[in-house]
Structures are given as C-alpha cells and as structure tokens.
Amino acid sequence: MKKLIITLSLIFCLHLVKAQDKVVLEADSHLDSLVLKNIEINKASQSMEGYRIQIFTGSDRNNANALRTRFLTDFPEEQIYLIYQQPYFKLRVGDYRNLIEAQSMYQQLQKFYGQILIVPDKINLPKL
DSSP states (O other): OHHHHHHHHHHHHHHHHHHHOOOOOOOOHHHHHHHHHHHHHHHHOOEEEEEEEEEEEESOHHHHHHHHHHHHHHOTTSOEEEEEETTEEEEEEEEESSHHHHHHHHHHHHHHHSSOEEEEEEEEOOOO
C-alpha cells in the first residue's frame, strides 16, 4: 500500500512539473521563406517518383513509333511515353506509384514484348 501511495504521489508531482513547463520555439526568419518556397515548388511539380515499364530501347525512331502504335492498339487504356536520351529512343509504359502496381502490368506485357524491364522514373500524378 505504501508503494502505491508513493508511486501515485510521484506521478502527481511529475504531472504538476510537466504542466508548468513551457515550450518556446525560436526559428530562423529564413525558415519561413524556405518552407513557402518548398510549397510553391511542390504545387508547380506535376510529377512524383515512381516506376514505368520500358518496352523498347534503340536508335531507330521508326521502330519505336511502330511499336508505340502496336502497343496503343493492344492496350489503349495505358499511357505510353517516347523518350529520347541520346543516342537512344525509349518507350516506357504507365505511371506506377510502386513496384507492386508495375509488376502486375509487367507480367502481362512480358507475354507480348519479351525483353522488358521496370525502371524508376518521374511519373505523372494520379488523376483524382
């Protein structure tokens, strides 16, 4: 019983001490401007980190466009992007936020396009 009274007394005392503590936050004046700048950058950005499936890499633009047309016929609901990174054209599919989403489509596409791979990329923000 003595232990219980002592424990309760200590808890009560600690609560009183904690209730009297005041937290004063001092911040550099430049911090607010940096936070506002970051907010503006985020609003302007229409992309985020994610994944796409690369179905073609090569230096022939005609082959890339032909495969792009074929893909759009087979998968009209999917987004496809033709990217030029000197000296190669690359066809990348989808806007997947995580690997699980990308792997689901990867398994479907592998049947049709063979040598494909999942690559990290900047993706478009999902439509709300």
